[in-house]
Amino acid sequence: MDTLISRLDSSNVTVRRTFRRPPSVKYTLAPLDSATQVPWAAAIRAQYKSLAESSSEGGIAVGLLSTGLARQTVQSYDSKLNKFFSFCAGLGLCAMPAVLYTVLRYIAHLASSGTISVENVQPYLSCINTAHVAVGLNPPALGPAVEQARKGWRQRQISVAGTEKDKRLPLPAHAVRGMVRRASALVAQGTYKHDAAALGELRDVVAPIVTYLYFGRSDTGHAAEVLDDFADLQVHGTDLVFYERRFKGTAAGADKRTRTFPLSTRPEILQIVSAFLAVAPATSGYLWRLPKDARKWNATVIDDMLQRVLLLVGVTPPAGYVYTSHSLRSGAASGAFSIGVDILRICDCGGWAQGSSAVYSYIDLSWAPSPDAIYFFGHLRHNAGPLIVGNHP
Secondary structure, eight states: OEEEEEEETTTTEEEEEEEOOOOOOOOOOOOOOGGGSOTTHHHHHHHTHHHHHHOHHHHHHHHHHTTOSOHHHHHHHHHHHHHHHHHHHHHTOOOTTOOHHHHHHHHHHHHHHOSSOGGGOHHHHHHHHHHHHHTTOOOSSOSHHHHHHHHHHHHHOOOOTTOOGGGBOOOOHHHHHHHHHHHHHHHHHOGGGTOHHHHHHHHHHHHHHHHHHTTTOGGGTTTOBEETTEESEEEETTEEEEEESOOSSSOTTOOOEEEEEEOTTOHHHHHHHHHHHHHOOOBTTBTTOOTTSOSOOSTHHHHHHHHHHHHHHTOOOOTTOBOOHHHHHHHHHHHHHHTTOOHHHHHHHHTOOTTOSGGGGGOOTTOOOOHHHHHHHGGGOOSOOOOOOOSOO
16 A cells, blocks of 8 residues: 655645555466366256356356365265266156155165165265255255154164174284385386386375375375365475365364475385376376276275285285275374374374364274384374384284
C-alpha cells in the first residue's frame, strides 16, 4: 500500500491519497480432471445448471463442487456407487433418489453376496449418502433401520474356513531386510535400466520396502503421487523425504507436513530407492505405476507386489496364516514397538490419528526386539540407551 501526500497551498489543506497495490497471485486452480471428479459430477452439473450458466464464477463453483474428494476416494466411491446403480438397474429400482427400502434391499444383497464383511460395508453406504447430499437430497442410508440391519448382519456373519482376518500375520523385519538385499542385487545387475521386466521386479521390491518404512501408509504405497512434477517421495542427500498431502487428527486446511527417513546408515536402501526413481518416472500421477501396469490402480496393487516378492525371497508364513499388504503396517508397528519406539512416534510416522486407539490393534506385544527392527526403526527411539538383542523375533 502506497500513500501520496500533497498540499494545497491556497487552503493549506493536506490531502492523503492511498493507492492499494494489487495482491500478488500465490495460487491457481488446476484444470478440471475427469480422474478427480466425483462419480456424481453429472448430477451436480444438472442440479446447478443455472448457476454454471450465470457467470464464470458460477461455472467455477460447480467445478469445485465436482472435485471435493481426494483422488483415491473418488476411485473408491466410483466403483462402489456403480455397484449400487447396477443393483438398482437390475431390479428396476430408482437409485437417485433412493428410498429406505431400496437401501435395505441393497444391504441384504451385500450381506448375502459373501464378498465383503459387515466391518467393511460403511464406504458402500457412505458413497450413496454423499452422492445424495451433493445434489440436495436427503441421505437414505442412515437411521435406526439401517443400523439394525447392520447389527443383524454382524450377528449372523460367519467367516468361510481359511479367510478369517486374524489369520494375517505382521511381516517380520528380517523378511523386509531380505527384500532389501534382493533389490540391491537387482540394482547391481543394472538390467532394470533397459529391461521392462527387470524394472517391474525392482519396483515390486522397492515399493513394499518404502511402504514398510512409513508403517504401511497408503499414501506411501499405492496412493503415492506425482502432481505438477512434484513427487510425494523424494531422495534428498541421504534422506528419504515424504510429503504428507493428507493426514488425520488435525483441522482441515492445516499446513502439510513432511516426514524424513534418514538413510545415512542404510546406504543400500538409499541406493535402491534412488535407482528406481531415476529411471522410472511415474505415469498417470502415481509414483509406483509403470507403463505396463493395468488401468486399475488401487490398494490391492501393493499386496500383489508383496506376494510376488515374498515368493522371490523365499519368505512364507506359518501354515494356515498369510502375509498381506496389511502385514507391512502391523509388522512395522510391532517391530518398532519391540525396540522401544513410543506410541506417539509410531502414530505420527504411520499416520494414525492423534489419540486414536486403533494403533494398538496393529502391534503384537509378544515380539522380541531384533537387529533388523533396529536397522529399520532404531532412529525413532527417543532418549533410549543401548539395546542388545538376539537375531530374530
